Amino acid sequence: MRNWLLPEYIEDVLPAEAARIETLRRTLLDLFKVHGYQYVIPPMLEYMESLITGVGHDLDLATFKVVDQLTGRLMGVRADMTPQAARIDAHLLNHQGITRLCYAGSVLRTKPDGLAQTREPLQLGAELYGHAGVASDIEIQRLLIRALQAIGIDQLHMDFSHVNIFGSLIEASQVASQLEQELYAALQSKDQSSVAALSQHLDKTTREALLHLTELNGDKSILTKAEKVLPNTAAIKEALASLSQVSTALEGLDVTVSFDLSELRGYHYHSGIVFAAYAQGYKGPLALGGRYDEVGQAFGRARSATGFSLDLRGVVTALQPAKPNMAIFAPANDDASLSVKIDSLRADGQIVIQELSGFESNLDELNCDRKLVHYNSGWHVVAIDK
Template sequence: MHNWLLPEYIEDMLPAQALRFERVRRQLLDWFYGCGYQLVVPPLLEYLPSLLSGTGRDMDLKTFKVVDQLSGHLMGLRADITPQAARIDSHLLNRQGVVRLCYAGSVLHAMPDGQMQTREPLQIGAELFGHGGIESDVEIQLLMIKSLQLAGVGSVQLDLGHVAIFHSLVEHASVSPELELELFQAMQGKDIPGLAELTASLDEVSREALRVLPQLYGGVETLAAAQRHLPDYPEIGKALDDLRTIGSQVQDGVHQLCFDLAELRGYHYHSGVVFAAYASGWANAVALGGRYDKVGKTFGRSRPATGFSMDLRAVLGAQSTPPLPKAILAPYVQDPELQDKITLLRVQGEVVVVDLPGHEISREELNYDRVLVQGEVGWAVVKV
């Protein structure tokens, strides 16, 4: 193996990409800050139970595990920053009211989420703790939509779902944990024949409701169809009402609004409304989020919570990367006036590269299109 080869689904970010990433990252964090979301920087490495608390089996399979040479305890490299934000809210900040946090950093996945997807997403997101109403769900979704616009993603399709619908159906059917898992997997794959087989032994109401659930996808008319085809359980009625209200408040910010009542992504992690944003040019969702009221309980405080995140590497990777801005070449001269001129240009946002002595000048490598030359009235920028 060559020493310069990287592991599969791991890649470097070169200068033009890195500059664009950093500019968008900074723009998004500034926007979050202006909306009241305070930046936190959790560690990349934590004890494993803390990283996996309340997140279910899927996160366990994604997490790289190592042994701490100091304590001998099992540690993990974070696969998601959201549980860390929940830990900070519950254990470190310990505030009583609404807490808004944001973050940006690398996460690592033991396996990629799909073909051609990185194992080192650059996750950026925002979390809102301490409010259980749909008003906070709306706030987070509008924040996500604006964030995608700032990142250059246009014509967003927003898919809304609610895990309480499926949970209510399996609870009333009194299915075993094993069957619930099989139903969940079939629902995720929209496996209609598989669902028919798995629900054959259930009561008629549960059987028909679970079989129709994957077909309840589309516009606002989907909610009316769900009202007709699903049983009149209080949990389902409330979930549909919540989806209707949220949809009416976020629809103006998106190109298309869809409801997917079989969307169970993060079923063992989320507890209410879940959502995903899609856009032309991206094969997968460009941002994901939802309500996860149960996660904080494992840290000693059961707090309502909702949030979203996106992989900035994936979002920007599907867009064309603009070239690096052209620089100004300055000669290597010990002249205070020249140094003052260079400082002023850099403060103004220009890139000024000093031509170190002893090498040939390459315009392509130094990426300059202007030079600093000394004239009768001092140092001036001249285009080449």
């Protein structure tokens, strides 16, 4: 066995890429901060009940499980930080008003997914608790757009849906759980023939509405069409009105918007608007988000909630390859004025690498393109001739 080999879909991040990821992480957290989002650091391990509460079977399958040697209880390595943030809001902070939280950290998943196809994504996210209106959905969506633009991603595209459209149809027709799951799967694949076959024993209104959902995808005009072909119920009218408000609110942000009313990602987890962000050069979504008002209930307090998360390691995959941060080389010298000069350069954010006595440094390996040279009674930075 080669002891240096890592498990499949687990990989090291080397210096240049690690430096860029950390710079972008800091950029995003600073952006979240000025928008009022407070940074939290949830634990890597929790009891399984907390980690998967309210988020369905998929997250259970994605979670690595271990036995706590102190209590004998089953614990999990977090696969998603969103439930942890909901727990902190509902149980620890216990604010009565609006709470804005953000987080950044590694998560571990049993199978690779996302843009980077890794089992160890670096998840960043922002969550807003305590507001049930579409205004908080719009705030979160605008923050996501600004975050991706701050990273350097342009030509953004946002795709929206609303899980209550499908949910209200299912509830009104009292569809059995097994049939609900089968219809959900058929709609996700836009398999109209399967939807037709599965809904043949439902009432005509529901059956026709489900068939229409497979075709209701495109620009804002789809919402107008949906108003004409879907049942005129309060839940559906409210869902379509919310989507229309979102479309209007995002105008002028240099982003295109589309709607896909059969997209039900996280249907058993989300409770309202859901969305995904895309951009040219990426094969899948850069970020996912939506409303999830019921998750906090398991932690003692149901709170209205909306948010998004992204895998920073995945997002940087389509950026230009990272270039190393270039450094200044300083000779091994005990001159006090050299130490003062080095400290001054480092205080300004410059990387200065001082040679160790008795060792000849390879300046290319150190990524040094400048050096400190003593002349005119002082130390000066000069370019290194290649």
